[in-house]
Amino acid sequence: MIGEANRAGELVKAGKGGAGMIGKAGKEIVGSGEGWGKACESHWREVEGLGVMGEP
Helix, strand or coil, rough: HHHHHHHHHHHCCCCCHHHHHHHHHHHHHHHHCCCCCHHHHHHHHHHHHHHHCCCC
């Protein structure tokens, strides 16, 4: 999971959207990404609310 989360951070830095979909650990990295914080938090709340990530 740590490796996948790191990959998520790298994808966001590269400007590729949706990297946060990788997992819970990805949320922390993506949420702290430059210019992505608020949008990612909003998106994660929606996804988590639907239980799509495996944890409602």
